[in-house]
Amino acid sequence: MKITTDIIPVHNYFIGDKTNLDLEAICVFAATGFFLDQDSYYKEQKVLRPATRYELNEEGTSVLKSSPYFKWHYTPNERPLNEVVDEFADLFETIIKEHSQGNKMILPLSGGLDSRTQAVALKHLGIDTHAYCYAFKGGHDETLYGKKIAASCGFPFQGFKISEGYLWDVIEPLSELNNCYSDFTHPRQMAILDAYQTMGDVFSLGHWGDVLFDDMGVPENLSFEDQVEVILKKLVKKGGWHLAETLWQSWQLEGDFKSYLQTRVIKLLKEIDIPESANAQIRAFKSLYWAPRWTSVNLAVFEASKPITVPYYDARICEFICSVPERYLAGRQIQIAYIKKRMPELAKLTWQAQYPFNLYTYHYNKTPWNLPYRIFNKIKRLSKSQLYIQRNWELQFLGTSNDEELKNWLFESDTFDDLVNKDIRNQFYKLFKEEDAVFYSHPVSMLLTLAVFSKKR
Structure with a gap:
């Protein structure tokens, strides 16, 4: 059985069994909002990489051979x-x-x-x-x-x-x-x-x-080490480090989460290898994994x-x-x-x-030309009697009825208890409600996702 994946695939092709949860991969998911590289919820199940020709066994459950056919590069053709x-x-x-x-x-x-x-x-x-x-x-x-x-x-x-x-x-x-x-x-x-x-x-x-x-908003000669830091900042959402590190410790995983993720990013970025352009290299990383x-x-x-x-x-x-x-x-x-x-x-x-x-x-769109608009827009927003909705999560998480639905999913599911400790769910829910809703909206959203996954599996 042969499969050729696209350079940027529309569909993810999974192979392997759903047996043991990959807790390290789930920590990355909790921090970033997506699974990295070939990861899935399960250690035995992997996603086929982009831009690669695969030969699978007859059942399509394991890889026999693979060879990439496209590699992101920077070969500028100078023209006007x-x-x-x-x-x-x-x-x-x-x-x-x-x-x-x-x-x-x-x-x-x-x-x-x-x-x-x-x-x-x-x-x-x-x-x-x-x-x-x-x-x-x-x-x-x-x-x-x-x-x-x-x-x-x-x-x-x-x-x-x-x-x-x-x-x-x-x-x-x-x-x-x-x-x-x-x-x-x-x-x-x-x-x-x-x-x-x-x-x-x-x-x-x-x-x-x-x-x-x-462009990716960085100098072309940005060092490899600084590129890694830029990618980590782009990868991890607000509150993502906190949630992932908390889960990592609760599951008693070896080492620490930050070192684990940093090591993986370094390895993946080295594989891209576009030393001529930091912007092209970061763009390639995002196109391969985001x-x-x-x-x-x-x-x-x-x-x-x-x-x-x-x-x-x-x-x-x-x-x-x-x-x-x-x-x-x-x-x-x-x-x-x-x-x-x-x-x-x-x-x-x-x-x-x-x-x-x-x-x-x-x-x-810079001072002083945009100053009148900025002042007008701020006055307009401050004058609104109702909450001004700017973010997706505000539609789903704010308000009494939304809160009841959210709590039902986070706290009333027996299946979720087997994956995430209820004390952790309480901790991040309270941080969202009482400390900083913007910062902790991502952790709450990821806990909701894991709650639904727990019910489905």
């Missing part, structure tokens, strides 16, 4: 930015056209650049497209951006408000889709799953464009409704990125220039990350 943009335009539009195959595409829009770039390509190619966007109830209305982008492209558009507490009605079906390999606070699309049926035929999803088409083990996991929610395409995952995009000089990737220059080239009017619409500026004026 306008040539790079033209290359990107030809390549991206070719991919979008191939993905559509005469189908009506469903495009999730946001105020960012990835979906806007897709919208430009779909419009330029004349592909039938239905766009939509969602926003938090009580939060910043992201549908305003999506509606304007869709109108500029002539796409039909639907806007949705994601209400508080939607998670509890869908948490078990969601766990069947992501198999508890991601926490449950991020896939807002689960709240509107039924609405997709009438929108179109195939999703065009914009995942991972923001990683591939930007993308398939975190980003891809909840793509299953979209796929439960309609077939999906992910243009930025395409192998040709990965190869293209390796050939682009880092100075052109910095600051999202390629996507910005492409949008300006194909649809200048769309470039004039507000860029959410640089609000209230657009793709022509975002350079002014």
